[in-house]
Amino acid sequence: MDPLDELLRWAEPKGVALNGIRPQRLPGRGVGVIATKALQPDEVVLEVPISCLRSIGTVPHSITRKLPKSLPIHGLLAADLALDSSPSEIYAPWNAVCPTPFDLSSMPLLWPSALQAYLPGTAKSILSKQRAKFVRDWAAVSAAFPDLDEETYRHAWLLVNTRTFYYLNPKLRRRRKEDRMVLQPVADLFNHAETGCNAAFSAVSFVVRADRAYEQGEEVRICYGRHGGDFLAVEYGFVMAENRWDEVGLDEVVMSRLSEKWRERLEEVSFLGGYVLDRETVCHRTQVALRALCCEIREWKRFVDGEDDGDGSQAKVDKLLVEMLEAYRVKIGEVVCEVQGLKEGEQEQRTMLVERWRQVDRLVEMSIMRLRSPRVENEAN
Structure with a gap:
């Protein structure tokens, strides 16, 4: 079975509801979300229950007890992903549709240093901060799990970097802003647009609503934020042809x-x-x-x-x-x-x-x- 079909089969009994959309592979662009029917403005196209979120609260105790409490949630979720390699694990269908290391090769963190040296100044600064965060997280995780190799962890770390959503609930309110991060199935397949669908958390779910009318077959996207081109290149590994926030x-x-x-x-x-x-x-x-x-x-x-x-x-x-x-x-x-x-x-x-x-x-x-x-x-x- 196609991994995308398997993901939807896995997500449906968990309460993930898709309305008029479907993930689909896009030639040369990985996976995106396509309208399967005409969509109207403000129509709910996706709902993901809070119970489906992969967050600090879902990381197994076998992992958290070995890691310092000061480790940011980015590093913690990456450790969870990197150590979750068994096909019998509950997240296997979700993990199967995540970008491969090859898919993430556009991330400047993975470029040879000779190429990184040619990045614009702002991009270099963003990359330097990103690299420092990774080095910090890897030092803590590798000390706790010496059998874990750096390449596997880096891949997981970049998945978290590119696919998390900002989420604030009472349990996370006291944590730093960068620690209020969660992963969620299907929602992480939306590609970025400078203006996209309206996405927000309620008390019980994450809801995506159409920002405008969409025709059947048209790609449906969300906005990751008002980011300039250097930020998008370093943090997400792509550049946009047009970007009003550049x-x-x-x-x-x-x-x-x-x-x-x-x-x-x-x-x-x-x-x-x-x-x-x-x-x-x-x-x-x-x-x-x-x-x-x-x-x-x-x-x-x-x-x-x-x-x-x-x-x-x-x-x-x-x-x-x-x-x-x-x-x-x-x-x-x-x-x-x-x-x-x-x-x-x-x-x-x-x-x-x-x-x-x-x-x-x-x-x-x-x-x-x-x-x-x-x-x-x-x-x-």
Whole structure:
């Protein structure tokens, strides 16, 4: 029997109810959820009872008693998945439809270091934090279960990383936000969209409602959150063709221009780093840093203190930013060429990396065009 059919047979007596949807393999995209009939807005398409959730409360005592209480639930659920290898276990049909190690090869954590080095700066930062979490969790789990190999645990850890849902109940309220995580059958098969079906927990179940009308055969998706492309690439292992929430980190663009003295000044006022460009504008932190490069210090201080709205210096700031972004585009082109010539890693990994850089380039290009427009209009007037 097909593992997806086996999963549905396993889930039905547990109260998992599907209405007008069905998981299906999508060519080149793994598994997704397809509408099997026309769906209406706000129609319930999936309901998963709370009793089906795989959470901190379902991890066997034989595992929890050997692990430190300080271990985050991410590491704990990963240990449960990694050690649940017997086909007779109660979660076997669920485990059988989880992505394989090959399916997860797009995750940058699994890339060779030579390829990781070409990630955009923000993605590198996210990956560094992710790697630190894994190393911490693996140290605790491997000490308690020395026969467990790292590759198996890493695969389980990434499954938890990509397939959990945020869930808050009275038992989890006192735990850290990142520890309020659960796994749930069938619901974890939905793919991501920037806007998707409405998903929420009630007192008794997790319910997914159609956000709009769907035609039969159309893929039904949910939104994992308002995440930029670097986050999606590192945490989920994919890039989106269109993403209204995308943004570009500008730390390497801006900070390379700052003298040590200006870095110290920005640090003193808590404006060093964290510079971001999105589809509409650059953040206020970037505006502060750019004025450090093109304004006198008194003018800069007035802007930082909110005594100057910055209108008088905005033209200078925009001109400087355009210059910096144009230089960045040249660097992006060089990076793309270098990645295309690499032999490290898999072709799919390199393709994904190139696509991410092209997304960054498109955002930067859009910003340059937007910044130039006011100047063009002024010159025409």
